[in-house]
Amino acid sequence: MAFLFNSDAARGAIFRQALARELPDLEFYHSGECVEPEKVRYLLTWNVPNDVARFRNLEMLFSIGAGVDQFKPETMPNRVKLVRMVEDGIIRMMQEYVVLGVLTLHREMLAYREQQGRGLWQAHASVQSTDRRVGFLGLGILAQAAIDRLTPFRFPLAAWSRTKKTVEGVACFHGDDQLGDFLRGTDILVCLLPLTEQTSGILNARLFSLLPVGARLLHVGRGPQLDQGALIEALDSGHLAAAMLDVTDPEPLPENHPLWCHPKMIITPHIASVTQPHTAAQSVIENIRRHRAGRNPIGLVDRTLGY
Structure with a gap:
């Protein structure tokens, strides 16, 4: 079971450390690393990768920002929970x-x-x-x-x-x-x-x-x-x-x-609210725990509303 991080390396290092500490059973991969597609259960990204369909066991797609309009929810399989970023920062x-x-x-x-x-x-x-x-x-x-x-x-x-x-x-x-x-x-x-x-x-x-x-x-x-x-x-x-x-x-x-x-x-250049990696990592970890416990994640997108 794996978590795939598709964003910049500096943020990725913070997420890698946090997940290793809090969810040691979950393998962490950065987008530049080789991962067996069937292992990926969780994906954090801004734009959905063109090859996302190869992750046949994907369960949750996290936005690294507060918005999810870039995800085009109608194109994602219904089994995949779409989650916007809700974190204190x-x-x-x-x-x-x-x-x-x-x-x-x-x-x-x-x-x-x-x-x-x-x-x-x-x-x-x-x-x-x-x-x-x-x-x-x-x-x-x-x-x-x-x-x-x-x-x-x-x-x-x-x-x-x-x-x-x-x-x-x-x-x-x-x-x-x-x-x-x-x-x-x-x-x-x-x-x-x-x-x-x-x-x-x-x-x-x-x-x-x-x-x-x-x-x-x-x-x-x-x-x-x-x-x-x-x-x-x-x-x-x-x-x-x-x-x-x-x-x-x-x-x-x-x-x-x-x-x-x-x-x-x-x-101003879209700087009103920027994801803070330390608090964002904790938010993602909490939502993975909620998902494993059968509870809805915080920030779950209602596909009928688009947010």
């Missing part, structure tokens, strides 16, 4: 980034950055956090963790999800019928949706038009969810005041893409 980093992004947009940091470039000292009107409504598109583990960290700042908090959910202190909306009401009451929109057929292109001109004039966007979901042309139009027209993106499509953007130099835009 990813959660903490996303909490930090969302707090940073919301406060950056709330306190007009983009406007002050632009003024600094012109040598202009000019204060803007301050808005209290209690008067700035923050809304989350998506209410999964990462969104709920980010909401928890934002709570002390006293922003009015709301969230929209595909299915009905309840979170204390958060105005929760769900389904297509309630999306408009959610958007009309949101001043800073945080997108933390998984990428599915339903969410691809969801951040479009129609959605932006439902936000209040002067709203701001913090996008930490997936690049294909955003219509970048519609965002530029919304920023140029003044309907949106500012945006901060950690994901784009493609990644990176072409060198001459207009978003790079847009004065109302901050772009």
Whole structure:
């Protein structure tokens, strides 16, 4: 029985040590090493190898990141459990980034950055956090963790999800019928949706038009969810005041893409939340133990939903 690690060697060394210590009966192989295909029960990767079909006894496919859209679940045999990465390092980093992004947009940091470039000292009107409504598109583990960290700042908090959910202190909306009401009451929109057929292109001109004039966007979901042309139009027209993106499509953007130099835009290179190998290894080990005990792993993907 073997575990196959398909990622960089430095991370692999950490996983190798952890599995040798915690699961000594499980053979560890890096993707560059020779392994008998029928031995492989567990595979950790970002992109699914082209020859994955040769692992006829594969039982669990782990994503090294929080997303699984790159797996194309419909192409994988039903016997294989697909598992997204849920580990403390990813959660903490996303909490930090969302707090940073919301406060950056709330306190007009983009406007002050632009003024600094012109040598202009000019204060803007301050808005209290209690008067700035923050809304989350998506209410999964990462969104709920980010909401928890934002709570002390006293922003009015709301969230929209595909299915009905309840979170204390958060105005929760769900389904297509309630999306408009959610958007009309949101001043800073945080997108933390998984990428599915339903969410691809969801951040479009129609959605932006439902936000209040002067709203701001913090996008930490997936690049294909955003219509970048519609965002530029919304920023140029003044309907949106500012945006901060950690994901784009493609990644990176072409060198001459207009978003790079847009004065109302901050772009970071998909660094909001990065898997930490030590805590990720412990998460994978725990899920293997759960699997062996006949329990579902933490982060198990619902194939009907795509996340």
